[in-house]
Amino acid sequence: MNVPPGKASRGRFRYRRYGVYDLTYEDAASSSFTLRIYSLLDDLWAICKEIPYVRRQLVDSIKLAPAELMAYMVTTIWHGIYPAINLYWLAVLFDRLENGFIHRALSPEAYWSLALSWIFCAMVDVAAGRTRARSLEVLISRFRVHFIPQLIRASLRVDLLSIEDLYTVFPVEGRFESEFPGGAFLTQLGQLMQCTLVLISQVFVLLHTISRKQSPEREVLLCFCVARGFVWWLVPLNGIGCSAYVYWSNNCHFQKMKALFSLAFLTGYRADLVLDGIASSIETEYNRSAEQLGDVEVLGPTPWRTGLLREWYWDLLMEITLEHPVAIYALILSTHLSPSSIASMALLQQATTSISLNIGQDTPSLLDVCWQARRLYNAVNYQNTMPQGTELFPRPIDKSCDAGMKISFRQVSLQYPGSDYHALRDVSFDILPGELVLVVGTNGSGKSSMLKLLARLFDPIAGEILIDDLPLVHYDMDQLRAAMAFQPQSAVVYPVSVRENIALGLPPAFSVEQAHVEAAARAGGCSAWISRLNGGYDTQLQPSFDIHHGWMDGIYGYPSEALKEELARHKGHPVSISDGEKQRLASARTFMCINHRTTRLVVVDEATSRLDPVAERNILSAFRNARAGKTIVVVTHRFHQLAHEADRILCMKDGSVVENGTHAELVRANGSYAALYHAQVE
Numbered sequence: 128m129n130v131p132p133g134k135a136s137r138g139r140f141r142y143r144r145y146g147v148y149d150l151t152y153e154d155a156a157s158s159s160f161t162l163r164i165y166s167l168l169d170d171l172w173a174i175c176k177e178i179p180y181v182r183r184q185l186v187d188s189i190k191l192a193p194a195e196l197m198a199y200m201v202t203t204i205w206h207g208i209y210p211a212i213n214l215y216w217l218a219v220l221f222d223r224l225e226n227g228f229i230h231r232a233l234s235p236e237a238y239w240s241l242a243l244s245w246i247f248c249a250m251v252d253v254a255a256g257r258t259r260a261r262s263l264e265v266l267i268s269r270f271r272v273h274f275i276p277q278l279i280r281a282s283l284r285v286d287l288l289s290i291e292d293l294y295t296v297f298p299v300e301g302r303f304e305s306e307f308p309g310g311a312f313l314t315q316l317g318q319l320m321q322c323t324l325v326l327i328s329q330v331f332v333l334l335h336t337i338s339r340k341q342s343p344e345r346e347v348l349l350c351f352c353v354a355r356g357f358v359w360w361l362v363p364l365n366g367i368g369c370s371a372y373v374y375w376s377n378n379c380h381f382q383k384m385k386a387l388f389s390l391a392f393l394t395g396y397r398a399d400l401v402l403d404g405i406a407s408s409i410e411t412e413y414n415r416s417a418e419q420l421g422d423v424e425v426l427g428p429t430p431w432r433t434g435l436l437r438e439w440y441w442d443l444l445m446e447i448t449l450e451h452p453v454a455i456y457a458l459i460l461s462t463h464l465s466p467s468s469i470a471s472m473a474l475l476q477q478a479t480t481s482i483s484l485n486i487g488q489d490t491p492s493l494l495d496v497c498w499q500a501r502r503l504y505n506a507v508n509y510q511n512t513m514p515q516g517t518e519l520f521p522r523p524i525d526k527s528c529d530a531g532m533k534i535s536f537r538q539v540s541l542q543y544p545g546s547d548y549h550a551l552r553d554v555s556f557d558i559l560p561g562e563l564v565l566v567v568g569t570n571g572s573g574k575s576s577m578l579k580l581l582a583r584l585f586d587p588i589a590g591e592i593l594i595d596d597l598p599l600v601h602y603d604m605d606q607l608r609a610a611m612a613f614q615p616q617s618a619v620v621y622p623v624s625v626r627e628n629i630a631l632g633l634p635p636a637f638s639v640e641q642a643h644v645e646a647a648a649r650a651g652g653c654s655a656w657i658s659r660l661n662g663g664y665d666t667q668l669q670p671s672f673d674i675h676h677g678w679m680d681g682i683y684g685y686p687s688e689a690l691k692e693e694l695a696r697h698k699g700h701p702v703s704i705s706d707g708e709k710q711r712l713a714s715a716r717t718f719m720c721i722n723h724r725t726t727r728l729v730v731v732d733e734a735t736s737r738l739d740p741v742a743e744r745n746i747l748s749a750f751r752n753a754r755a756g757k758t759i760v761v762v763t764h765r766f767h768q769l770a771h772e773a774d775r776i777l778c779m780k781d782g783s784v785v786e787n788g789t790h791a792e793l794v795r796a797n798g799s800y801a802a803l804y805h806a807q808v809e
């Protein structure tokens with residue numbers, strides 16, 4: 128969008144430029160007051176719709192920790208009314224002082240009883256504060272135990288087609304330590320209750336005190352009381368009234384600075400930066416872009432939200448009613464002041480300060496609180512966008528699958544989401560139960576895409592895939608995937624122990640024994656490597672990619688070097704694993720599945736590319752030995768070892784299966800396969 132600099136408008140939109148950002152908002156003809164009324168009505172309507180979520184969250188809280196919830200609520204109510212109680216004691220004290228001075232009737236007992244009440248309330252407040260903090264801790268901890276498994280289950284339902292939902296639906300950033308599902312709801316609810324009670328109870332005490340004053344002091348005090356709340360409610364929250372706005376930055380220098388900043392700090396890029404020799408030039412490039420950007424402000428959108436840019440008179444009104452009421456009050460009533468006015472002024476100042484402290488623009492709205500509950504339950508109840516079938520695998524009536532899985536592609540085409548390119552076009556073939564099938568072809572010809580469709584990571588845009596003559600979409604995919612052993616191109620190493628890396632994915636009822644793990648490790652060719660590790664099978668492995676940038680276990684704030692060394696002493700050290708070792712470990716995981724699950728299909732996608740020839744030959748022959756009762760599909764560029772034994776070879780080119788037959792047939796045909804084969808053996 129081309130945006131005029133400074134303030135400008137086009138149609139019903141207005142534009143402003145703040146430093147590198149451009150901002151636009153709808154040109155609302157209504158005043159701030161009317162907008163507030165509209166937005167209040169909108170909010171009320173929205174709150175009504177959210178009530179079921181809030182009710183559910185409260186019911187869950189009652190079930191999880193009833194005593195703590197009760198303690199949290201009671202102590203929150205106490206914190207809400209405590210400032211008003213203080214105000215009341217102050218009013219009583221001023222009354223007694225006034226009486227003492229004017230009527231010369233000072234009674235020490237009256238002061239003692241007041242002081243004792245004050246001290247008692249202060250002690251109750253301290254106890255309430257500690258009880259509240261403790262109950263909140265228990266509540267949040269029970270919420271974690273209750274909700275985190277549900278969130279994990281729901282998150283793992285997100286399919287690749289809807290992967291963006293992971294960021295939009297789930298209130299989770301991926302850092303276990305900082306995830307407190309339901310915590311934000313409780314704290315915001317407590318904050319809101321407290322602020323509301325502070326406001327209501329203090330205004331109540333003030334009104335009670337004011338009603339006993341003389342005119343015109345009474346009216347002026349009343350005006351201040353009303354004005355405070357009114358101004359606080361009316362003041363615009365951002366620089367553009369209450370309108371919603373959007374902002375963006377097209378500044379190429381700023382974009383480049385952001386990209387370079389990410390490169391410097393995101394761990395995922397580090398190895399490539401070093402290998403490509405780019406690391407040292409990042410700072411120079413950053414400085415160059417900063418120079419080209421010049422003196423333009425690089426402001427984030429926050430100041431617009433916090434009201435930094437609202438019109439000046441709103442700030443003045445806030446100042447008068449919220450910050451300096453006593454001075455204004457004294458000025459207005461300079462000719463009418465009496466000894467009791469001093470007490471009124473002190474009361475007014477105390478109430479104003481306390482209300483300002485408790486109620487700010489940061490106070491969550493009731494709608495915010497409702498949204499917290501809605502977000503949590505929307506995530507917990509997340510439904511996969513790919514419709515799931517219900518058919519079990521193997522089907523109880525079908526005995527034929529004992530020989531392996533039958534796979535049929537019928538004119539299947541695939542376009543990845545957001546891409547116009549056909550990764551697969553009109554692909555048709557049959558793989559019979561128990562066949563050993565080789566899939567070969569040039570880079571990008573669609574081999575891995577075909578396998579992704581088989582695992583239903585994506586759905587084709589046209590055509591149909593059948594498993595044992597039944598459409599893939601009719602199957603319950605968890606059941607079907609449990610009968611498949613997939614070894615993908617990228618060998619993932621999970622951040623758990625070596626043993627768990629091999630045994631992950633087995634049915635929960637299966638009891639894993641050391642002998643099972645060692646047998647799988649032998650078949651995967653990783654026994655020798657594991658025996659060299661200090662911790663053997665118990666060695667904890669780091670992930671091959673970083674789960675979250677800035678994952679800094681145990682560091683908070685700015686620890687001294689000595690403290691960091693102490694932390695390093697207690698932390699485990701990462702184990703480095705070569706790419707070949709990662710592939711061996713992944714093979715061991717596949718063999719563990721083959722050995723201990725009812726596997727009917729084994730898919731090996733370029734899974735031996737980083738192995739030395741001997742290891743590759745051993746692993747492939749281990750797969751061959753495990754063939755009984757399984758269909759085996761192997762995608763590989765180095766296929767000469769398996770070519771003669773394969774029952775079928777599918778040769779792919781530009782997203783299509785161009786040849787389908789045995790090695791002998793395809794060599795005779797002298798087409799694409801023959802060219803690939805001869806290039807390899809010559």
Ligand SMILES: Nc1ncnc2c1ncn2[C@@H]1O[C@H](COP(=O)(O)OP(=O)(O)OP(=O)(O)O)[C@@H](O)[C@H]1O
Pocket residue numbers: 543544546550568569570571572573574575576577733
């Ligand atoms: N997630 C994706 N989004 C968009 N396009 C993709 C995606 N994955 C693969 N492609 C494209 O689909 C085409 C087929 O890719 P695929 O990975 O299936 O090829 P391949 O035959 O396995 O290649 P290779 O031999 O290099 O592993 C390629 O053009 C690739 O760029």
